[in-house]
Amino acid sequence: MASTQTIDTTQSMPPWKDFAHTGPGALAGRYLRLFWQPVCRSADLVAGRAVPLKILSEDFTLYRGEENPHPSPLPEGEGTAPLSTQHSALNTAAAHALAFRCAHRGTQLSTGWVEGDDLRCFYHGWKYDGSGQCIEQPAEPEPFCQRIRIRSYPIQEYLGLIFVYFGDGEPPPLPRYPEFENDDEIRENTVYVSWPCNFFNRIENAPDSVHVTFAHFQIGQKIPLMDARETDYGVETRSSYPNGEVEVDHFHMPNLSQFQIGVRGPDETQGRDRLAWRVPVDDGHHMSFIVSQIHVSGAAAERYRERQRNRPQPDETVVPALGEAVLAGEKHILDLLEHPNVVQVEDYVTLVAQGVIPDRQADHLGRSDVGVIEVRRLWEREMRALAEGRPLKEWVRPDHLEGRG
Template sequence: MLQDQVLKDSWFAVMVADNLGNKPVPIEIMGERVALFRTEKGVHAFKDLCIHRGAALSGGWVKNGVLVCPYHGWEYDCSGQCVRIPSQPKEQAITQKAKAIVYECQERYGLIWVSLGQPSSSPPPYPEYSDPAFRTIISGPNYVNGAFTRVVENFLDVGHLAWIHDGLLGSSEYPEVKEYKVHFRDGRYISDPIYVYQPDPDGRGQSINNGIVYEILSPFTARLTKTDPNTGIIKINWIHAVPVSARKTLMFSLVARNYDLDASNDTFLEFQNTINQQDAAMIETQRPEELPLDLQTELHLKSDRLAIAYRRWLTELGVTVGTA
């Protein structure tokens, strides 16, 4: 497991909730193997390790509300306590030491969230998910062979829109980024509106001059709100990047819109998947793979103010995973 106490106590979105059925599923967070499973009481996360002989609990099954280890049939209830050892006489008491390691787990915004430590707050907010004025799609799981910090900073990078997403989120004919400022408010960083010409910002083939406001909500989570001042069209992109390992990232994108609410989500989902693939291809070429926090290591422009704020915040928080 990658040791980082700052990140350990955070919430990580690890799976689309609808994808967790009646079988346990293995996932990995910062090198830690975790078994996810669902019972009538909700979703649960255990360290993917049976205390008996170290087998992966995710290889087992759920029966009558308990998780069964595939190696010797040990049964664990939702609290992690072993309640049955088949090879032991029924009348013999089960030692209290026979217990799985349990992680905090909850379902929110259509995703399953896990914390490896003791979270002091709820997962980052996404109010549009339950707002009837918006419709939300989920893109993911998407894997990137790069540090989660590079993934988040890429999302905050206004200048790349005209090049990596030329013809979609930007145009190489209009690459200039107007000066903007970044502010720290209510525990998050937020930018002034940045106005960008977007030839086709959502796959509908319609150009928009969007005012984009970026927010950095946590080391893993950022969002942007795009508003067309002429039509009132609002589109929100929210990303969450989970460090699977030091140089591998699991990412989810939640995209909300206040228009075409009755339209099929397929066009919007296909478009977001294309954008994510374009970003991943570039991120995977960056060196070093981890994000340099020393601002002297790479060159910076005024248009990089969001990235600078993000790097400084990581430094203040003491984040070590994914940083150089």
């Protein structure tokens, strides 16, 4: 990893130019905390289990209540369906996000026991409900639960992902993406495990279609002419190719990219629309939470699902391992062209190699970087407004966005 280290120059710049540091005290951290962030795939949070969570350089506890903690005393046929069908769907129990530590003596709450919709500490059994209120102190002759409350965070599940609001006060409404809501179509959720570079490396990759020509050379894409403009939701980037095709990508402030892969068609093997959130784990790592929607249903959807059933489960550690091998000179991209994840490995190589926290002041941006320039301009403008206590732009998304013009 030594080859990818860079000097952190963000200390010497005005805080609104520092997009990289997103801990609770940093300006970019304050800004990101004004928006809901995805933290986990819904399917990965098992009912009755708690897990530790690290996001934005802070630790939290995520848990899901038990699926069916209190079976109905009524026998079958007396006003209730059989239990197996009542709760046949996965993850109908509520998810909760709490502080990382127990208020008693600070152990890690994710090691505890989920009981019904509550969480009991592993160390001395204090119990908390989903709001963070302590409701039991089993060893205390005179419990003082009412005085003990740990922080809890607003949480919602949508499009197969769990979103948490880490800011103070009332959260804004969770943004909706209606083109991705049709449950009859194929929706897939992908999570890229933590990559060892700052989230903004990844943010700047999306409005940069030129990299596809070079970093994904095997696709055979010609060099596009780039254009970018501010919109109500963020930045629209247009990439115009020599054959007349125009690709339109959408960057939603502050950390979501929307784009299309392939071209939409009647066939399940063709295009898909994608939402990709880039979320800091800490300042040196980020994760990607991706929703892909293939707009086919019925027989075409069934064909697709059948093919997926016969495929091996993707191993999310493969991309970082191959990427590191390329960076270390042990492999070359040319050795990997047949690999199903070669595109992600190529992105990993370019982004991690920029440095954990790149010195953006040292960049030499040109006309083809207009998308990157526009994203940086909006981030800087909004962060400066936040720092100076001025109103921020309220980003609004239209009901429908097309990926191509």
